[in-house]
Amino acid sequence: MSSAPHLKPFNLALIQLGHLGKDKDANLSHASDMIARAVSGDGGLHPKPDLVVLPECFNSLYGHLQFPIYAESIGYTPGQPYDIASSQSQSVKVLSAAAKRHGVWLLGGSIPEREKSSGKLYNTTTVYSPQGELVAIHRKVHLFDIDIPGKIKFKESESLSAGNTLNYFDTEFARIGLGICYDVRFPELAMTAARKGCQVLIYPSAFNTTTGPLHWELLQRARAVDNQVFFSMCSPARDLEQDYHAWGHSMVVDPMGKVLAEANHEETIVFAQIDPKVLEEARAGIPVTTQRRFDVYPDVSNGL
Numbered sequence: 001m002s003s004a005p006h007l008k009p010f011n012l013a014l015i016q017l018g019h020l021g022k023d024k025d026a027n028l029s030h031a032s033d034m035i036a037r038a039v040s041g042d043g044g045l046h047p048k049p050d051l052v053v054l055p056e057c058f059n060s061l062y063g064h065l066q067f068p069i070y071a072e073s074i075g076y077t078p079g080q081p082y083d084i085a086s087s088q089s090q091s092v093k094v095l096s097a098a099a100k101r102h103g104v105w106l107l108g109g110s111i112p113e114r115e116k117s118s119g120k121l122y123n124t125t126t127v128y129s130p131q132g133e134l135v136a137i138h139r140k141v142h143l144f145d146i147d148i149p150g151k152i153k154f155k156e157s158e159s160l161s162a163g164n165t166l167n168y169f170d171t172e173f174a175r176i177g178l179g180i181c182y183d184v185r186f187p188e189l190a191m192t193a194a195r196k197g198c199q200v201l202i203y204p205s206a207f208n209t210t211t212g213p214l215h216w217e218l219l220q221r222a223r224a225v226d227n228q229v230f231f232s233m234c235s236p237a238r239d240l241e242q243d244y245h246a247w248g249h250s251m252v253v254d255p256m257g258k259v260l261a262e263a264n265h266e267e268t269i270v271f272a273q274i275d276p277k278v279l280e281e282a283r284a285g286i287p288v289t290t291q292r293r294f295d296v297y298p299d300v301s302n303g304l
């Protein structure tokens with residue numbers, strides 16, 4: 001494992017994307033317009049972001065019946081060069097072109113992915129450099145299978161398979177760890193990424209109106225404080241015409257657990273400035289990262 005880049009100040013923009021419908025071309029075109037708006041700092045109101053983030057399942061509706069319909073083959077192998085021009089994924093081509101056109105890092109939410117060799121479907125994040133290269137992917141590791149009687153039942157495993165790897169990418173300003181939505185409920189993933197040097201964890205997400213009010217902010221602040229990292233989740237906007245009602249409230253939390261920025265539930269862009277001093281001061285003042293007692297819980301340290 002190479003050493004993490006030093007955390008530098010940078011600007012982050014989360015696109016809480018709305019107007020998602022059945023038409024994938026329209027969804028992609030709207031996402032491109034919103035990326036341009038984010039890069040403009042929302043018409044000059046904010047500094048140009050260094051990193052722009054889209055939400056979970058940004059090219060389709062969110063539902064296990066939709067995943068097979070919208071799935072695209074990506075064919076990315078970590079560490080191998082990836083040829084965008086011959087990619088079979090329409091979404092990858094659109095996102096790569098947007099990152100390159102605007103010269104910005106782009107964390108492209110997630111899309112349903114079909115692995116060609118196995119036919120398996122995954123919920124997959126893709127990440128692009130300012131040159132438009134595909135530099136990382138993350139397949140949702142923990143599938144969203146829940147049943148809260150009378151409230152919400154959702155079973156991603158009816159059509160999706162789970163990813164098996166922990167993923168992060170390096171920029172010139174941070175090492176950024178990846179997860180998707182339900183992954184936030186498993187502190188082990190965030191903790192391991194932080195221990196591998198990630199100073200910022202970003203999870204494209206789509207909580208709902210049952211779990212969102214109680215858990216959305218709590219989980220992000222918990223993961224941020226547990227690991228003394230910046231933590232952020234980017235949601236789609238809420239659309240009560242659709243079957244799944246996303247919670248919205250895209251958010252950025254600092255390493256002390258302070259909410260730096262938060263949306264309501266409509267379409268909007270959330271901007272935040274990441275200040276390394278907050279992380280340094282949190283770790284210096286409350287040095288939990290060096291006080292762990294792996295002699296007491298050695299199973300947690302396996303593999304690190």
Ligand SMILES: NC(=O)CC(=O)C(=O)O
Pocket residue numbers: 144180181182183185205206207208211212215
């Ligand atoms: N949609 C998810 O993956 C997770 C979610 O809504 C929750 O954990 O609650």
